[in-house]
Amino acid sequence: MPELPEVELARQVLADALGREVRDVDDHDDWVCRPHAPGDIAAALRGGKLTEAHRRGKTLWCETENADGEPGPNLGLHLGMAGQLRFAGRSGPPGPRRFRGRDEKPEWFRFGLTFADGEQLRLFDTRRLSRVRLDPDLDALGPDAGEVSRTDFRTRVGRGRAPVKARLLDQSVLAGIGNLLADETLWQAAVSPARPVHELTADELTDLHKALRKSLRAAIKHGGVHTGEIIGHRRAGDHCPRCGAEMAHGTVGGRSTWWCTKEQA
DNA sequence: ACTCGTGTTAGCTG
DNA sequence: TCAGCTAACACGAG
Numbered sequence: 001m002p003e004l005p006e007v008e009l010a011r012q013v014l015a016d017a018l019g020r021e022v023r024d025v026d027d028h029d030d031w032v033c034r035p036h037a038p039g040d041i042a043a044a045l046r047g048g049k050l051t052e053a054h055r056r057g058k059t060l061w062c063e064t065e066n067a068d069g070e071p072g073p074n075l076g077l078h079l080g081m082a083g084q085l086r087f088a089g090r091s092g093p094p095g096p097r098r099f100r101g102r103d104e105k106p107e108w109f110r111f112g113l114t115f116a117d118g119e120q121l122r123l124f125d126t127r128r129l130s131r132v133r134l135d136p137d138l139d140a141l142g143p144d145a146g147e148v149s150r151t152d153f154r155t156r157v158g159r160g161r162a163p164v165k166a167r168l169l170d171q172s173v174l175a176g177i178g179n180l181l182a183d184e185t186l187w188q189a190a191v192s193p194a195r196p197v198h199e200l201t202a203d204e205l206t207d208l209h210k211a212l213r214k215s216l217r218a219a220i221k222h223g224g225v226h227t228g229e230i231i232g233h234r235r236a237g238d239h240c241p242r243c244g245a246e247m248a249h250g251t252v253g254g255r256s257t258w259w260c261t262k263e264q265a
Numbered sequence: 266a267c268t269c270g271t272g273t274t275a276g277c278t279g
Numbered sequence: 280t281c282a283g284c285t286a287a288c289a290c291g292a293g
Contacts, residue, residue: 081272
């Protein structure tokens with residue numbers, strides 16, 4: 001589920017946890033918490049508190065403070081393909097119907113923080129591809145896709161010979177763009193996903209940057225990337241909502257890709 | 266039964 | 280060495 005817009009909403013949930021004493025930590029899932037052993041994260045955080053909630057691209061992390069007020073390790077969270085963060089008893093994130101009401105089965109509970117006031121922040125993930133780890137390495141991430149300047153965007157995305165969609169999905173180039181947001185951005189800019197970046201003009205790169213900002217703003221406002229204009233048309237036999245031409249399907253950069261056969265030729 | 270997938274990454278190839 | 284690609288990861292949905 002999560003791309004940059006969803007993760008930003010998750011960050012806002014996480015921000016609600018700041019400043020409260022951590023009474024207990026459930027880090028039983030050794031796959032989600034790898035390479036830490038069960039109990040390691042609990043031992044590092046118990047008695048302390050989270051002090052700041054940050055996000056770059058799809059990666060979340062919190063600064064922490066131990067019981068003596070000394071700086072503690074950063075707590076890193078990545079929601080993978082299907083992770084959701086929520087306080088027990090509060091409503092979950094917006095999203096497609098199929099994700100609602102089916103996401104709180106006990107077996108999908110992967111990680112939890114219980115605070116001294118009794119509230120519990122929970123990570124649910126059907127697919128178990130979320131990651132929780134101490135002091136995550138952020139060096140491999142490019143600048144946040146929502147913050148990057150037009151010039152920086154053109155330099156980074158325009159470098160190399162890969163198909164432009166592969167470049168947009170590369171988290172070391174820009175952090176935060178996932179498969180749906182890439183299709184939405186390319187459709188908004190009317191650029192073919194398979195075009196090698198070295199063939200793109202400066203104008204096309206500028207259009208892509210504009211389209212990215214527009215798509216991001218709309219997705220954050222409306223509750224997620226699934227609200228994008230082209231997303232509902234990523235189906236066999238469907239048509240482009242702008243020109244009516246048929247949608248095409250294929251694999252670009254290793255990911256399932258849909259584009260307009262006429263405008264993104 | 267069988268295929269697909271809103272993400273990441275180790276390992277392979279040229 | 281680097282850029283790019285593929286398979287694997289785990290598991291529910293269609």
